[in-house]
Amino acid sequence: MNGPGKIYNTINKCRICGADSIVDLINYGEQPLANSLKKHRDDVEQKIPLTLSFCKQSNHVQLKETVNKELLFSDYIWVTGTAASTKRFAKEFAQRVIQITNLQSHELVIEVASNDGTFLVPFKELGFSNVLGVDPAENLKTAALQNGIETITAFWNKNVSEEIIKKRGRAKVVMARNVLPHVSQIFDVVEGIRCALQDDGVAIIEFHNAGTILNELHYDSVYHEHLYYFSINSICYLFEKYSLYPFHADPSPISGGGYVLYLSATRKNKSKSLLQFMEQEESNKVNSHESWNRFAERCVEHKRLSREIIDKYYGRRVIGFGASARSSTYLNYCEFNSGNIEAVIDNNPMKQGQFTPGSSIPIISMEGGLRRKPDIIFILAWNFRHEIINLCRSKGYRGDFIVSFPFEPKVIQS
Known part of the structure; x- marks a missing residue:
């Protein structure tokens, strides 16, 4: 997909120093654009490789793919x-x-x-x-x-x-x-x-x-x-x-x-x-290149642990919280979908009624999520986890939470 008129291109030189000494760290697979929410579950999506790389000369960590900026930012849903x-x-x-x-x-x-x-x-x-x-x-x-x-x-x-x-x-x-x-x-x-x-x-x-x-x-x-x-x-x-x-x-x-x-x-x-x-x-x-190689290995292990936790709740009602852009990479890399997570709560009205990119999970309001009486809430917007937990408690939720990051995924018990 390189070249004029294409939606992305792939670099072969460092974005900062221009050296041709970049090496791949990890490929997260073919991913949808993280903010490209879907109007309908079955909407066709454009998926693009997502590869993290490292420059041995500048020691700079960078993405290998560059997506057309007009496609990414001209109509933006992160508020x-x-x-x-x-x-x-x-x-x-x-x-x-x-x-x-x-x-x-x-x-x-x-x-x-x-x-x-x-x-x-x-x-x-x-x-x-x-x-x-x-x-x-x-x-x-x-x-x-x-x-x-x-x-x-x-x-x-x-x-x-x-x-x-x-x-x-x-x-x-x-x-x-x-x-x-x-x-x-x-x-x-x-x-x-x-x-x-x-x-x-x-x-x-x-x-x-x-x-x-x-x-x-x-x-x-x-x-x-x-x-x-x-x-x-x-x-x-x-x-x-x-x-x-x-x-x-x-x-x-x-x-x-x-x-x-x-x-x-x-x-x-x-x-x-x-x-x-x-x-x-x-x-x-x-x-250090060695540090980032270890990072890539830890990503693979994190995926395994995330799948392990969610598999324990198979057949039970798991509701996510936070349809953020960063949750898109996580959901798609771990291959989660509406069979694992029934719906995702998000307090941004612009997102409600749509579906998460790739994973095709419905996005709903907090009231709609709590009406479903979740067995556990999976906090995807983990950087707001304290605010989310307090909010859920104030609305009467007394169950447990899964928190995806930082470090390993974990269950916070009530």
Whole structure:
């Protein structure tokens, strides 16, 4: 499927350094696009190989297949503001950004891939009203405008950055939260971030940490939207090409464990926390080929254990919770379907009434799920597991839970 007009192509050189030294780690099989929910159970789906690879020169972990970005992102169903914990973190995030960057109320804040504007809303609430979102999904622009966030519909790049500069001037802060792993034309995106910043501006990059993926076995985060799996080492290598230098990092709870990295156009002393994270990465051998080969072996074992747990509940009512993109890789890799999991609860109304990609499991509301009186609830959106367990308990559910990640799948008894 390589070539013009095709929906994907396969790389043979590293996405970061360009070396032809990439090797396969694990193939998760032919997978549907993780956010391509189906209107009907029997809808025909396009399936694409999903192969995780490693570059022996840059030590960067990356996906081998690149899917057409218009197919992936022009109509997007992941809505940032769905989870209450995300909204709480958005408020903390804004306060932290204001503190570290010394942001002034008149200065421009841009968010790249701003989704429904959830992470810009707290800035306005705190009196920093000069905010702007940029996102390619027209349906999310509508949601953002309802949240009071001005949003441009576009794929971020240097040209978009220059157009914003003409109309609004340069920004004190450009944020890109969990977006860089998604972009095939990453150099254009990073150049656009650098271009948009004023001289004392700060780029703020949030990303799912490769070290956490490696250690806690987050292979469900591997899907076609995620082309890059950054360590601090590899993401700093990328940004330093464009004269943006890291000076601070905070931990992020999003995606089950990540970093918020702060970069400036002038070299500054690295903060204690950033130095500590870099040392941890080195001691944990996050950038080692051998470590990632072991990761692949652990994925195979995790699949076996997941099948073993679900097989014990054969003939009983298993209801999933969280029809997330990352659950799609997990469900399809483990070959689960509606014969194993009767339905999946999701609190996003845009997903309800549809079917999970590949596995063809109906997606229903929480009320609909609990009315089915599940024998056990299988938490697929495990990074929100505490919130989900508390919510289910508050609605009267007293049964057990299966939690898919981190580490090995496990049963949490009531």
